[in-house]
Amino acid sequence: MLGSPLRQEAPVAEDSAGRVTxxxxxxxxxxxxxxxxxxxxGRSDVAAATRRRVEDLLAEHGYRRRAAGNAHRANLVDLVFNDLDSPWAxxxxRGVEKVVxxxxxxxxxxxxxxxxxxxxQWLVGVRSRNSDGAILVTSQPAPQLDxxxxRIGMPLVVIDPAGVPTFDIPTIGATNWAGGRSAVLHxxxxxxxxxxxxTGPPDLLCSRARLDGYRxxxxxxxxxxxxALIREGxxxxxxGFALGTELLTTGRPPTAVFASSDQMALGVYEAARQCGLRVPDDLSVVGFDDLPQARWSPPPLTTVRQPLAEMGAAAAGMLLQLVQGRTPDxxxxxxxxxxxxxDSSTAPPQASSGLGSDRGARPGGSGSAVGRNRPTNSV
Amino acid sequence: MLGSPLRQEAPVAEDSAGRVTxxxxxxxxxxxxxxxxxxxxGRSDVAAATRRRVEDLLAEHGYRRRAAGNAHRANLVDLVFNDLDSPWAxxxxRGVEKVVxxxxxxxxxxxxxxxxxxxxQWLVGVRSRNSDGAILVTSQPAPQLDxxxxRIGMPLVVIDPAGVPTFDIPTIGATNWAGGRSAVLHxxxxxxxxxxxxTGPPDLLCSRARLDGYRxxxxxxxxxxxxALIREGxxxxxxGFALGTELLTTGRPPTAVFASSDQMALGVYEAARQCGLRVPDDLSVVGFDDLPQARWSPPPLTTVRQPLAEMGAAAAGMLLQLVQGRTPDxxxxxxxxxxxxxDSSTAPPQASSGLGSDRGARPGGSGSAVGRNRPTNSV
DNA sequence: CTGAAAGCGCTTACAG
DNA sequence: CTGAAAGCGCTTACAG
Known part of the structure; x- marks a missing residue:
């Protein structure tokens, strides 16, 4: 019963996807x-040297706990952000959760x-829970993570990659260039x-694309x-507040600001307020993202909608495919x-069109803000 | 080797925490x-009747997959919300993630x-992944869930319970009554x-407590x-927008509104804007929660801070204790x-103090909003 | 601090 | 569609 003739030669190297035992x-x-x-x-009764050696090997081989009897999916995917403090995340x-x-x-x-x-630490966790795959959001400084x-053969998809991915990892993004362009054309x-x-952080692909759209x-x-009108946020x-203040108080200030995120746009609102300027009469502001709060910030923010939930859903869908061994098309x-x-964008104070828009002279006034959303598709 | 004398009588009933095999x-x-x-x-090659019978038994016993070799923790806890669309969630x-x-x-x-x-569906998932425990947020209509x-012996803690919990389940909340009271005293x-x-939904304990604090x-x-001044949101x-509009346009309007959430307070901002009223000169507004966006909404919102992240962290800490078999004190x-x-609260337009605060006459003006936060502990 | 042994809970060919 | 058998990956007393 033991030493059965069926016992096969143990393969020397892991034969594929994290199959070290x-x-x-x-x-x-x-x-x-x-x-x-x-x-x-994590038992304590192991000699330090032994522990060290084993731990190194474990990490080196990217050991992942496997369920008994072989096979069996964990029915778990990991979603990794850098920070959780933005409504953006x-x-x-939401999109990921729904699909998954x-x-x-x-x-x-x-x-x-x-x-x-x-x-x-996350890597250790992901291995111990034997997650089926992972979605990385803004894979910032994580080439070693990828x-x-x-190496442990974990299916992976990246949302909003920092740069152009080197390997064949699927990535999800939005048409940032077109979005930036449409905001400025408006x-x-x-x-x-x-x-x-x-702008956003210059090392992110999405930031650069939005800036290029502006240009x-x-x-x-x-x-x-x-x-002189471009600042790096x-x-x-x-x-948004700090750089908005800079823009509004240095040299010849702009009549409009395009911010690469809604949060920065709201920071510009505050900067304007403290400079005694009114949005949009004295300053037009356009954001990027269309977070839920954008439509509830007085005045409701003109912004470039990025379908974040759909991006999450798409990423989750792709990952689930990968987990099942199918390669996405x-x-x-x-x-x-x-x-x-x-309501945050209107003609400039000294419009060339001679609209003569000064305080309060704005057509439409402050009314009917909620009903005014008029989405326009771009590209 | 088989049929070993060590084999113990299989217990007829599960002997404790979900020990059905x-x-x-x-x-x-x-x-x-x-x-x-x-x-x-989920293999397909099982007779429908057999499958049914087995599935029923599985559910009835609250079967949870156990790792091989017995024991071994999944190192996983579940966090359940009703909705994920609020910054509140x-x-x-954030608090839970950090601790966990x-x-x-x-x-x-x-x-x-x-x-x-x-x-x-969630219940099925929680069992299949053999989660170590769960945090329920606003256990709304979920007595059957509890x-x-x-029954399957899963450690549980509830944040902001809908009602007073019947059993010995640990709950985490905030001093809602004191918070509501301090807002109105202000x-x-x-x-x-x-x-x-x-108010918030009247069937939630926290809503009722805030309302009672107001009273x-x-x-x-x-x-x-x-x-006539109390509306149910x-x-x-x-x-917040709809009920704020009602309050401001019906009968004799209030000079201040206390909203049971920041989101409703911002809805009131919009209502005021559309009624041509300025916050705080014509209408003071106080919220509840202190979401990050509260300080960035023009004007920065006076609100009752609820330490949401800390609540999450406390819940996670308690749950981790429970998982380790310790009972929280x-x-x-x-x-x-x-x-x-x-900046959203000031003296009423016709203040009894004779401040004569009319448009623009407000001391402090619109400046220095960011530096003005002055937290005050209440109870 | 470590290994030989027993065992656990589960799964997948295989055969019917 | 189902079970007897073999096996997998892991763990926990037990003994040293």
Whole structure:
């Protein structure tokens, strides 16, 4: 019964997707099976040196706990953000949760705070719970994470990748360039010529695309790009406030500001308020994202809608396919953005069109804000 | 080697926390072990009648998959919301994630949308992934959920329970009564006498407590409670807008409104805007929650801070204790709320103090909004 | 601190 | 559609 002739030659190397077993590790470490088990379970009664050796091997091979009797899916996917403090993250979470829940799969949510130690910790967790796959959101400084995950053979999809992914990892994004362009075309159409821009972190692909959209719109209208009107933010309220204040108090201020996120746009609202300027009469503001709060901020914010929940849903759908061993037909999905015109944008104070819009002279006044949403598809 | 004398009598009933095994189910269903396994794994090659019988037994016993070799924790807790569309939910999630991540445990996030079918689905998932415990947020209409979870012996803690929990389940909340009271005392102190109130759903404990706090404050100041000034909302922007509009356009409008959530307070902002009223000059507004966006809404919102992240963290800490078999020393934790005074509250237009505050006459003007936060602890 | 042994809960060919 | 058998990956007393 033991030593059965059916016992097959143990393969020396893991033969595919994270198939190392605790027996493999034990053999390589020159210890017994129970010892590896003890290390894995954080038992205290293991010699420090042994523990160290086993832990190294475990990490090196990207060991993942496997259910008994082989096979069996964990019915779990991991969703990793850098931070959880933005409403932006929830929108994506909503989309992921919906798809995954319907498939009877759980979504484990983590925040790694751009922190290597935290990523390491997450990696350990992901392995111990034997997650079926992972969705990385804004894979910021995580090339080592990508590498590690693919080494243990874990299906992966990335939302809003920091750069162009090197490997064949599926990525989901939005048409950021087109979105940025449509925002600025809208402002140009209203008569603005001095349009400020507050960008996102320059190392993110989406930030650069939005900025290029801004440039493209200006150039197509024959307006020269003035670098003094471009500031580098980080998507947060705070940076929108600080940089908005800079723009409004330095040199010749713009008549409109395009912010690369809704949160920064609301920071610009506050900057305007403190400068005694009224939105939109004295300053037009356009955001990016269309978070739920955008339509409830007085005045309701004109912004570029990014279908975050749909992006999450698409990512989840792709990942579920990958988990089932199917390869998705496209590796790069870009969902389209659309301009949503609300009350924060109007003609500039000294409009060339001679509208003579001064305080309160704005057509439409402050009424009917809620009914005014007019989404316009762009590209 | 088989039939070892060590084999112990199989206990007829599960002996504690969800200890039914697939062998138990097989015996009871009168089928073999592999058959139960097949049902569990959703294989198609099982007779409908057999499947039905096994499934019923599985549900009846609250079967939970156990890892091989016995024992072994899943290192997973479930966090269940009704909806994920409020920034409110993220704040709690942040607190939970932080504590749980540090402990090397994953947080599975779900939304059940007040839907029995969705809860059922979640229950199946929770069992299949063998979650170590669950945090229920606003256990709205879920007595059957509580019951089922405790039957399968799953550790449980409830945040912001709908009612007073019947059993010995630990609950986490905030000092809602004291918070409501402090908001209204603040408004009374500014000279307001006609103070409107927009409540949350009346079947929630926290809503009732805030309303009672409102009443208590008025009564202690000798101001009669006027039911015409009280409206029943549901915490959403929309209800704040609709009910705010009602309050401002019906009968003799209030000079201040206390809304039971920040989102409703911002809805009131919009209502005021559309009525041509300025906040705070013509109308003071106080919210509840202190969501991040509260300080970025022009004007920055005076509100009652509820430590949502801390509540999440406390719940997670308690749950982790329960999972380890320790019983928490207290079953009911109430974290304290505090009033955060910002720019949305000031003396009423016809203040009894003779401040003569009319448009623009407000001391402090519109400047220095960001630096003005002055948290005040209440009870 | 470690390993030989027994065992657990589950699953997948295989045969009918 | 179902069960007897073999096996998998892991763990926990037990003994040293």
């Amino acid at each position: 605790i027996a493999d590790i034990a053999r390589e470490a020159g210890v017994s099976l129970p010892t590896v088990s003890r290390v894995l379970n 929830v929108e994506i979470l 829940h319907a498939a009877g799969v759980g979504a484990v949510v983590s925040a790694v705070h751009h922190h290597a130690a935290s990523m390491q 590498a590690e995950l693919r 402002l140009l159409g209203l008569g603005h010529r001095r349009i400020g821009m507050i 493209a719109a200006l150039e197509s209208a024959g307006v020269e790009v003035d670098d 980080d998507f947060s309220h705070e940076s 496209v590796l790069r999905v870009e969902l389209s953005t659309s301009l949503v015109v609300r | 697939i062998a138990d189910i097989a015996r009871e269903a009168g089928v073999s072990l592999p058959t139960v396994s097949r049902v569990l794994n 993220v704040e709690i999630l 991540h540090a402990a090397g445990v994953g947080a599975v996030v779900s939304a059940v949308h007040h839907h029995a079918a969705s809860m059922q 019951a089922e979870l405790r 408004l009374l102190g500014l000279g307001h006498r006609r103070i409107g109130m927009i 208590a404050a008025l009564e202690s100041a000798g101001v009669e409670v006027d039911d 549901d915490f959403s922007h929309e209800s 207290v079953l009911r934790v109430e974290l304290s709320t505090s009033l955060v005074v910002r």
